[in-house]
Amino acid sequence: MLRVCHVSPTYFAPESVLGGGERFAEELARAMAQRAEVKLVSFGPRALRERPAERYERVILRSWTRDRMTPFSPRLLAELEPCEVVHCHQFHTLPTFLAALWGRTRGKRVFASDLGGGGWTPGYQIDVSRWLDAHLPISAYAARGLSGGNPRHRVIYGGVDLARYPMRREPAAGDGGGHDGSAVFLGRILPHKGVHHLIEGLPDGLPLAILGTAGDAGYLARLRELAHGRPVAFHLGLADADVSARLGRAMALVHPTPVDTRGQAGGNELFGLALVEAMARGCPVVASRVASLPEIVEDEESGLLVPPNDPQAIGAALERLRDDGELWRRLSRGARVRVEERFTWERVVDRCLAAYEEDLFAERAA
DSSP, rough: OEEEEEEEEBBTTTTHHHHHHHHHHHHHHHTTTTTTTEEEEEEEEEEEEEEETTTTTEEEEEOOOOTTOOOTTTTTTHTTOOSSSSOOOOOHHHHHHHHHHHHHTTTTTEEOOSSSSSSGGGGGTOOGGGGGGEOOOOHHHHHTTSSSSSBBBBOOOBBTTTTSSSOOOOOOOOTTTTSOOOOOEEEEOOOGGOOOHHHHHHHHHHHHEEEEEESHHHHHHHHHTTTTTSSSEESOOOOHHHHHHHTOOOOOEEEEOOTTTTTTTTSSOOOHHHHOOOOOOOOOOESSSSHHHHHOOOOTTTTTEEOOOOOOHHHHHHHHHHOOHHHHHHHHHHHHHHHHOBBBBHHHHHHHHHHHHHHHHHHHHO
């Protein structure tokens, strides 16, 4: 059985980082363990070794540095030794630089996915991509931002566990619409998420639940002030089961990613895990037409796309979903179908293993 080692500078836990990049590496490693021998290596203030599943080993190395995005442990190379494939996450980090260099010199197959984070690394001066067999970007949008001299890539996207995010009861005409009339935001509460545009555009009387973690205390305070007198509730640090339950009742998830003065979203939203989690529960998405989001949401099929930085457009989309029950039911069904066809972790594993094997076959042919 193929032995794969995933390397991430941070891991999904309160003492590390509760972000989409960390969840991505964790979920992918867990799903891949159904079909390969998998190890996920990360770094933290204390060492840990555990085996959550028969073919899944999770290793946290005690970092010699205090910078979470620039961790180091000499144990990294020993952990990589038994593996045939090294898959690095967070391209612009020291662990990726070391793992890719070591893997190349040891004849391993080396791949990297950029999940948007970064820290100090010699990779800013030395082209790490030349040590990769291929990039595995998580969207076509992410692929357009690839740098270096290695153009080989395969888009793998991100996924959702359908068992943890089941489809809500099939809505029927005349049953009240199949939702509770609320909008939801899900994610880290930071300025580049554009939550202020959502609150500004919220239709009168339409309840909004903001779910996530507070990544910027000043921005959170600004949002609370903006929400004063409106039906807006902040729910920070909810368990996954509670998040899934809310997504299973909500009318819509809103993902209002903004752009800068040049009309760019930059390295934000390389893939939106929150979108596919909502869609799996039959929750249509209202999303900005930027970054990777149009790759996930098909406009008028599984959700509604709106111009970025446009509160009025967000409000108009929410009013459509509130007032047109047939539209909502069609988008709800379309959202679930879209996820089943393209955005499950099993599909992501398919794409990764195909990329790993593609390189293996090329090696054999040579």
